[in-house]
Amino acid sequence: MNEVEELIRSKIAAEASQLQQISSYLLELGGKRIRPALCFLTARAFGKHPPEPKLIQIAAGIELIHMATLLHDDIIDKSPRRRNSDSAYLKFGLGDTLLTGDFLLVRAFSLCAQLDETIVLATERACVELTEGEILERPLSLYQASIEESLTIARKKTAALFRLACFAAAHLAKANPEIVNACSEFGESLGIAFQILDDILDVTADETLLGKPRGTDIREGKPSVVNILWLQTGSSLAAELLLSPQEMGELSAEQVERGIIELTEDNGEPVKEARKLAKHYADCALQNLEILEQSQNQSSLPELRALCDFVLTRLL
Ligand code: FPP
Ligand code: MG
Numbered sequence: 001m002n003e004v005e006e007l008i009r010s011k012i013a014a015e016a017s018q019l020q021q022i023s024s025y026l027l028e029l030g031g032k033r034i035r036p037a038l039c040f041l042t043a044r045a046f047g048k049h050p051p052e053p054k055l056i057q058i059a060a061g062i063e064l065i066h067m068a069t070l071l072h073d074d075i076i077d078k079s080p081r082r083r084n085s086d087s088a089y090l091k092f093g094l095g096d097t098l099l100t101g102d103f104l105l106v107r108a109f110s111l112c113a114q115l116d117e118t119i120v121l122a123t124e125r126a127c128v129e130l131t132e133g134e135i136l137e138r139p140l141s142l143y144q145a146s147i148e149e150s151l152t153i154a155r156k157k158t159a160a161l162f163r164l165a166c167f168a169a170a171h172l173a174k175a176n177p178e179i180v181n182a183c184s185e186f187g188e189s190l191g192i193a194f195q196i197l198d199d200i201l202d203v204t205a206d207e208t209l210l211g212k213p214r215g216t217d218i219r220e221g222k223p224s225v226v227n228i229l230w231l232q233t234g235s236s237l238a239a240e241l242l243l244s245p246q247e248m249g250e251l252s253a254e255q256v257e258r259g260i261i262e263l264t265e266d267n268g269e270p271v272k273e274a275r276k277l278a279k280h281y282a283d284c285a286l287q288n289l290e291i292l293e294q295s296q297n298q299s300s301l302p303e304l305r306a307l308c309d310f311v312l313t314r315l316l
Helices: 002-011 017-028 034-045 053-077 088-092 094-112 117-136 147-172 177-204 225-232 236-243 253-264 269-295 301-313
Strands: none
Touching: 002 017, 002 053, 002 094, 017 053, 017 088, 017 094, 034 053, 034 147, 034 177, 034 301, 053 088, 053 094, 053 117, 053 147, 088 094, 094 117, 117 147, 147 177, 147 225, 177 225, 177 253, 177 269, 177 301, 225 236, 225 253, 225 269, 236 253, 253 269, 269 301
């Protein structure tokens, strides 16, 4: 993982100091580095350890893409907080943060472009899906999204990079197409479970662990899995908070708190249902691991299994 960190650091060097400063700021805020971890653990399942240079390149490329999306996402969401700190958007302003996102994306592609065409095309596809996921994610007051639409958004905005990480590792290991597909499906299902947990943690997590205020998805009226399941219970509070036209203005902190209380008291139904859904996708991920397991002697499958458990039990 140190090699990924070093490669990222070398790629964020820039003549314009603002680009480097904002990139370093985001990098130092930390993060789980789950996407590079997925690259390495999948490669280990094929006995590829230590990681070859190409794998380190794609792992760093994927993390750089992820960093670019976080910068752009905080602009779109007007989020002041990220990982317990001011967001880059708040600290450095919209213009410079936007440009740093562009910069990181180009740096990422300069790494991916050194790999074969299949990986370049898969990376392009994942980036298109990221933008599609983000653009589909309109406030619930503008359209009544179904749970299927919410899951499509999760698949595109989050699972696309998880899928790419696992796909690239299996492809570089020269696994046969059926196994490459099982790895990709593993990554995608895990990514969807991860996003559902994100939606749950938005209302259940301790704010210090979450690194931002709770209830952001309520405040922004997002078509998150939890919000849609909440609306489906027929709750009048859910309709009042999530479907009010935007012209009515922002929700107050007190309104958001009422929402959180209803969603979490007595282990609220929407949260319980969302957990079931996350478990379903984690199980789908595990089924794909079984295909892998049957294919050859696998040394790091326990770690990939542990990653599924981590996604379901994580606190942040
Ligand atoms: C976070 O969601 C957002 C994403 C995972 C995807 C963001 C994608 C874009 C901004 C498209 C731009 C694409 C490229 C290739 C640069 P969230 O707001 O639910 O999570 P948060 O709580 O971390 O903000
Ligand atoms: Mg956001």
